[in-house]
Amino acid sequence: MKITLLALALGGLTAAVPAVADEALPSNLLYDASKEKKTLWPQPVKNSGELKYNEHRQDLSKWPTLSYEDKRPTRKPEKVQLQEPLNGNIENGKKLAMNTQRGNCWACHAMPGDPQPGSGGPAFLNIGTWGYTDAHMYQQIWDRRVANPGTEMPPFGTNGVLSDQDVRDIVAFLQSLK
Amino acid sequence: MKTSARITAIALSGLALSLGAHAQEVYRDMTPTIDYGSKPQASDDTRHTNTYQYWKDNAKIDPARASSLTEFWTVNWKYKDAPFNDTLHGGHDAQDRGQELYKQLNAKGAFAACLGAKKGELKGLRLQYPQFRKDMNRVVGLEAMIEHCADKEGMKLVNGSYDNSAVSVYITAFSNGMPMKIDVSKGPLKESFENGKKLFHTKAGWTNFSCATCHVSVVGKNLRGQTPTTHYGDVAHWPTWRTKDELQSLHVRFTECNRNAGIQPLQLGSKEYTDIEVFMTALSNGYPVVNPSQRD
Numbered sequence: 001m002k003i004t005l006l007a008l009a010l011g012g013l014t015a016a017v018p019a020v021a022d023e024a025l026p027s028n029l030l031y032d033a034s035k036e037k038k039t040l041w042p043q044p045v046k047n048s049g050e051l052k053y054n055e056h057r058q059d060l061s062k063w064p065t066l067s068y069e070d071k072r073p074t075r076k077p078e079k080v081q082l083q084e085p086l087n088g089n090i091e092n093g094k095k096l097a098m099n100t101q102r103g104n105c106w107a108c109h110a111m112p113g114d115p116q117p118g119s120g121g122p123a124f125l126n127i128g129t130w131g132y133t134d135a136h137m138y139q140q141i142w143d144r145r146v147a148n149p150g151t152e153m154p155p156f157g158t159n160g161v162l163s164d165q166d167v168r169d170i171v172a173f174l175q176s177l178k
Numbered sequence: 179m180k181t182s183a184r185i186t187a188i189a190l191s192g193l194a195l196s197l198g199a200h201a202q203e204v205y206r207d208m209t210p211t212i213d214y215g216s217k218p219q220a221s222d223d224t225r226h227t228n229t230y231q232y233w234k235d236n237a238k239i240d241p242a243r244a245s246s247l248t249e250f251w252t253v254n255w256k257y258k259d260a261p262f263n264d265t266l267h268g269g270h271d272a273q274d275r276g277q278e279l280y281k282q283l284n285a286k287g288a289f290a291a292c293l294g295a296k297k298g299e300l301k302g303l304r305l306q307y308p309q310f311r312k313d314m315n316r317v318v319g320l321e322a323m324i325e326h327c328a329d330k331e332g333m334k335l336v337n338g339s340y341d342n343s344a345v346s347v348y349i350t351a352f353s354n355g356m357p358m359k360i361d362v363s364k365g366p367l368k369e370s371f372e373n374g375k376k377l378f379h380t381k382a383g384w385t386n387f388s389c390a391t392c393h394v395s396v397v398g399k400n401l402r403g404q405t406p407t408t409h410y411g412d413v414a415h416w417p418t419w420r421t422k423d424e425l426q427s428l429h430v431r432f433t434e435c436n437r438n439a440g441i442q443p444l445q446l447g448s449k450e451y452t453d454i455e456v457f458m459t460a461l462s463n464g465y466p467v468v469n470p471s472q473r474d
Contacts, residue, residue: 028450030433030443039442041433044340044425047275049328051339051446060442063384064206066377066450074207074381100402107401119400150210152395154385154440161384 026069031061057101063159077145078158082138088172096162097170103162105170108153112177121153128178137171207381209390214375216363220465223410227397229254233411236468237261251398251405259415259468269347269419269470272340276348279341283331292327293320293349300352304467305359308456310366317370319455321346321417321427322447338430338446343417346427350417350469358414358462367456374457377450378409383441389454392439413455413462415471428455 025031030040030053039056064072097105098114105111108120117123139146142157156162162170212226223230232243233254243249244257257263283289290298294306307320314326321337324345328335335342362371378389385391392406399405416428426434429451433443444450 028445028448030445039437041437041443042338042430042446044338044343044427044430046340046425049333049335049339049341051336056437056443060383060437060440063440063442064382065442065444066380066382066436067444067448068450071204073205074386076205108396108399114402116402117400118402120396145207152209152387152391154387159384159386 024071025061026065026067028067028069029061029065075155075158077149077155078143079146080139080142080157082135082168082171084134086134086168086172088134088168088170088175090169090172090176093169093171093173096166097173103156103166103170124174124177126178128175134171134175137174138167141167141170207386209379209381209388209395211375211379211390212394214461217463218362218460219463220358220411220461222461223408226394226410227252227408229408230410234465236466251407254407254411255473256411258472258474260471263472265472267419267470267472268423268425269472272344272347272417272419272425273351273470275341276344276346279333279335279345280348283328283333283345289327289331292330293323300349302353302356304350304353304469305356308360308367308370308452308459310370316449317366317452317456319428319447319452320349321429322452324349325447336446338427340425343425343427343430346417347425347470350467353467354469355466357464357466358459360456360459360463362456362460370453370456371460374453374455377454378457383436383439385440387439387441389435389439409458410461411465413459414465415468415473417469418471418473421472421474428458 030042031038032040032053035055037055037057038059038061040053041056043052043054045052064070064074096103098111100107105124106114106118108118110117110119110123110125112125140153141162143155144151144153145155145158154161157164157167215222221230221234229252232240232252233256236256236259239253239257239262241257244253244262250257280289284298287298290300293303294309295303304320307323308317310317311323318326321342324342325335325337328342328345335345360367362368379394381388381391389409392401393409397406397408413428416431417425418431420426427446429446432451432454433446436443
């Protein structure tokens, strides 16, 4: 990191400061490049003065961290236009929306059949009757900051969490909730 | 100083300045900061979630509120603490283990002195942390200091390990009932507090969440199986025994918070986690230490 910073500073003397390359990670992450998932988590082991490190289920180092060395900015809000027709798969959309490790929409939004509905955002039990266009929903899931800069909703498209087809499928599922 | 050396020094300081300016310019989404004041304390929660009235006294927790599916979060998990919770749990085993290790470490009295215990007195020692150490030139939490001082005695107690936290539980328990009190109104602790406050509200990870996303913006909302509680009054019971059968220090918990929020965890004892620890400790000022303790 130090070498990168120096390079950045030197670059800054002659031109605008370039974006930090993805491989320039802060030095104080729980991270092991030689592991498949790369991101590690610490596990205390009873009656031991050492920690056991396990791989997390995904590489989280790809997004900005809380490290003071991290010079990656928050990705800017992306305004997108849905290319019609929607061609969304309702069943797959349901699998993405009601899955804790994928879209995880149900963490905040109540959805039909969930015995412990989330209340962090509006309930989506009948969102298909609200009159939203597919394009509006697509934008909201891709990056809701375009409409509301202070939103707590993750920018699923901008941050590369869900693909174009993933978002289409979720829009189709939400429109089917009536 | 020779001229060439002086020019180099000037150039280097210029570099440092431009680096500093660059660091300021990196744009990060933030959750708006609430008013924490310059001398925060646990009771300030009345300005935030206004649940302080329900958890300020461990001995007077309302059982009906604590068992209510919609209201339990307003008790801020304090029904897990003694005297409301009178069960024996893994935290007590850790306390015993901590005592064994402490006796080995402090055979000559140097370990207690290294931690800052006057005449080996452990009562109140927990309240002195986090603190700025001139000799180490940084702010340290109790667990970081246990690692540092154990190392001097030839024992490896990695920050966040079971044995490190066990020693911390043993030491912390001597301060049971004593109100937390760190002064963040001046000096390095103020700087650490301000940094921690900013970090707590800085968005990160694939979710673009900050700590405050859950503990300020959607506090008290149901996130399916979880309901985030206030971040006030939360530090007085750490390290704690988690019901998944794991003894966790506050920094180990931070790595779990980070992962739950889709954010890359940092090293235990890092400046970042220590700053957040200072911030959260100040928000527990005035709240009594409870340890051993248990949490979900």
